[in-house]
Amino acid sequence: MTPQKDKLTIQGGIPVRSKPFPGWPVWDEREEKALLDTLHSGIWGAAGEESQVDLFEGEFAQAHQAKYGRCVFNGTAALEVSLRAINIDYGDEVIVPAYTFLATATACLMVGAIPVFVDIDPNTYNLDPDKIEAALTPRTRAIIPVHIGGNPADMDRINEIAHRHHLWVIEDACQAHGAAWKGQRVGAIGDLGCFSFQSSKNINAGEGGIILTNNEELAEMCWSIRNCGRIRQGKWYQHEVLGGNFRMTAWQAAILHAQLSRFEELARRREENGLYLAECLAQVDGFQPLARDERVTQHGYHLFICRYDSAAFNGLPRQSFLEALQAEGIPCSEGYLPLYRMKAIQDGTRRLKHFLSQEDQAKTEPDCPVTERACYSEGVWFTQTMLLGTHADIDDIVTAVMKVKHLSPEL
Numbered sequence: 168m169t170p171q172k173d174k175l176t177i178q179g180g181i182p183v184r185s186k187p188f189p190g191w192p193v194w195d196e197r198e199e200k201a202l203l204d205t206l207h208s209g210i211w212g213a214a215g216e217e218s219q220v221d222l223f224e225g226e227f228a229q230a231h232q233a234k235y236g237r238c239v240f241n242g243t244a245a246l247e248v249s250l251r252a253i254n255i256d257y258g259d260e261v262i263v264p265a266y267t268f269l270a271t272a273t274a275c276l277m278v279g280a281i282p283v284f285v286d287i288d289p290n291t292y293n294l295d296p297d298k299i300e301a302a303l304t305p306r307t308r309a310i311i312p313v314h315i316g317g318n319p320a321d322m323d324r325i326n327e328i329a330h331r332h333h334l335w336v337i338e339d340a341c342q343a344h345g346a347a348w349k350g351q352r353v354g355a356i357g358d359l360g361c362f363s364f365q366s367s368k369n370i371n372a373g374e375g376g377i378i379l380t381n382n383e384e385l386a387e388m389c390w391s392i393r394n395c396g397r398i399r400q401g402k403w404y405q406h407e408v409l410g411g412n413f414r415m416t417a418w419q420a421a422i423l424h425a426q427l428s429r430f431e432e433l434a435r436r437r438e439e440n441g442l443y444l445a446e447c448l449a450q451v452d453g454f455q456p457l458a459r460d461e462r463v464t465q466h467g468y469h470l471f472i473c474r475y476d477s478a479a480f481n482g483l484p485r486q487s488f489l490e491a492l493q494a495e496g497i498p499c500s501e502g503y504l505p506l507y508r509m510k511a512i513q514d515g516t517r518r519l520k521h522f523l524s525q526e527d528q529a530k531t532e533p534d535c536p537v538t539e540r541a542c543y544s545e546g547v548w549f550t551q552t553m554l555l556g557t558h559a560d561i562d563d564i565v566t567a568v569m570k571v572k573h574l575s576p577e578l
């Protein structure tokens with residue numbers, strides 16, 4: 168891993184790496200059998216206690232030390248059903264981190280609630296617990312911490328603040344399959360937890376989602392809301408709760424069952440390679456992985472996010488760094504833009520502003536300098552599949568970063 172003396176690839180040099188990182192998704196005869204079994208069963212929907220969907224939600228919940236699982240068709244739906252289950256109403260406010268995927272905030276808007284953006288911790292890019300209380304108003308009903316990239320948020324502080332202010336906690340664990348906080352897997356540390364099985368996710372069925380909870384009443388509400396408002400003992404056309412059709416198909420559940428069977432092995436490999444990459448990067452001034460709290464006992468490693476400091480790279484802007492690194496054969500990206508700057512969010516929020524007093528409106532204006540920095544100059548993402556190879560693959564990442572650093576004055 169010594170810095171290379173030749174030219175950067177964007178200047179005509181030889182790339183550090185010319186072969187691809189491991190591909191995604193992975194599958195074998197387990198997925199093939201699961202799909203054929205589903206085909207031949209004739210049960211393609213979510214029907215029945217012994218259906219693929221019921222079986223998968225039980226095993227996923229168990230793998231996350233949660234009592235109940237409720238499958239839905241994607242992670243966005245999981246958030247929306249969860250918000251409906253705790254009865255979030257028009258004009259309610261929900262605390263969300265400003266640095267996350269769009270759906271964390273749009274799920275709130277879709278049920279008529281206002282997402283209130285709170286800045287992130289500079290070391291972890293997770294919701295900063297120190298900033299939550301200043302954003303609370305009498306309308307605040309819930310907090311949605313996001314375990315960004317699979318790195319658990321500080322659930323001790325967030326649950327404590329929520330209890331003190333009588334707020335619900337919905338974990339957005341859409342990127343955090345298998346991640347654990349003090350030995351407890353995420354998802355049921357708060358009141359409800361949402362996961363995604365969209366194509367890029369560490370357990371994947373193309374699309375899919377699940378809600379976990381230890382609360383029987385909430386589990387039943389989620390069951391009803393995703394199932395057109397039916398109740399278990401009711402008649403087929405008896406609808407007691409305002410809900411919709413958020414159901415997962417048996418095809419998705421069959422694939423997910425097969426994916427789950429190799430999940431722990433892949434999670435161990437990501438964890439091992441993630442720790443190795445962090446250790447190797449310790450020697451690279453100005454390119455450091457996000458901090459991992461000592462209470463994180465397992466990182467989900469959906470993303471491996473680093474903080475880039477252009478000053479340590481001779482003033483090389485992040486965009487030029489990314490382009491140089493990509494040319495060396497290392498896929499990487501800048502990641503999110505601040506959510507509160509999205510037109511979709513601004514338009515959606517404006518529609519609901521009449522629910523707020525002037526004073527409340529002032530409080531919901533975001534002030535998120537750490538998010539701005541993460542989005543516009545600092546954050547660099549590597550994806551989970553890059554952690555599925557060997558130490559030699561990881562060494563290539565470090566070699567390429569050091570090569571760009573060493574040769575950046577020439578750019």
Ligand SMILES: Cc1ncc(COP(=O)(O)O)c(C=O)c1O
Nearest residue numbers: 241242243268270341363364365
């Ligand atoms: C943090 C976060 N929340 C919510 C979602 C939404 O999940 P889905 O794409 O399955 O709707 C995603 C998925 O990308 C996510 O990363």
